[in-house]
């Protein structure tokens with residue numbers, strides 16, 4: 063997190079670590095990824111996130127997470143990775159029959 | 168940024184990628200993509216981001232001289248939005264594996280381009296209204312299309328931006344309409360601003376299709392969905408009735424409605440002027456670049472101070488924990 067890069071335009075300048083920003087659009091809704099930003103620490107990341115991603119009441123809560131701490135699945139493995147879900151029709155209600163005559167279940 | 172040497176993209180994967188584009192799939196950062204797609208996106212998105220940032224300068228020029236508190240608040244909020252647009256798009260570009268500091272360095276060193284429109288001066292207060300109406304109006308036409316771009320982070324940034332641009336255009340048009348029904352002096356001032364900004368606004372859409380190989384390639388990759396000329400025509404068709412509604416004249420004697428096509432036909436664009444401005448010889452190119460370099464250099468101590476303060480807080484937290 064302390065990694066700083068020298069900036070070609072201004073020697074010794076820093077671009078600060080990258081953070082991912084998640085916003086909760088309204089009370090009770092799940093947080094959604096809305097973008098990223100550079101900030102020196104978590105507190106500044108939150109303030110910047112408010113100014114960059116929530117200028118018009120876009121949400122009621124913000125999370126900021128250092129980008130380097132996010133691990134994602136690999137798109138190339140999408141087939142094998144999600145494979146366990148493919149052949150399990152019995153996990154869905156449509157798999158089961160209700161006796162004839164039961165109109166509302 | 169990476170070199171421009173052609174890369175040996177696997178033809179099979181490239182074919183699969185093209186099939187995904189043809190199906191209308193959205194490409195995400197970790198998906199495989201041809202090197203050329205990545206490079207074209209980096210070029211286009213970073214130019215777009217630079218344009219948002221430089222775009223703050225012409226209007227920023229009038230913040231302190233806005234004629235009322237209402238207009239000043241609107242203008243401040245609009246210019247702040249443009250800074251936000253720059254940040255959304257820089258972050259979107261970073262998902263392609265470049266760092267923002269590299270993009271900024273290319274820009275400040277004069278290696279990267281930005282929209283030629285921002286190299287024109289804002290001579291009067293009326294220019295601010297006309298910019299909102301024409302320049303943000305043209306940006307809406309372009310960005311509404313880009314909200315369907317094949318690259319997910321770019322498309323999502325555009326959706327967010329389009330929501331904000333409508334305010335930009337509305338506040339500009341309102342200001343124009345107010346001047347247009349004002350004193351003879353105000354009317355003359357706003358007509359003069361329209362006369363100066365009309366043609367450069369049409370140039371914002373880029374060269375004619377036959378002279379724009381980049382645009383054709385971006386259409387093939389699904390980044391753009393419409394050609395420069397199609398977008399320009401759409402902008403003209405939208406803007407002519409808006410000009411008529413406030414009794415302003417667009418400075419083009421060839422402008423006339425074409426019954427057969429349903430379009431407003433317009434005159435010849437001065438492409439020599441366009442290329443001169445793109446190549447650095449517009450009225451304000453040097454001034455804009457100097458202003459950006461100055462802002463970046465004079466902000467260096469703020470960035471250094473923030474980093475030092477964060478380091479101090481980290482050290483204090485580590486000390487307290489020990």
Ligand SMILES: [Fe+2]
Pocket residue numbers: 219248249252306328
């Ligand atoms: Fe913008």
Ligand SMILES: [Fe+2]
Pocket residue numbers: 249303306332335
């Ligand atoms: Fe705008």
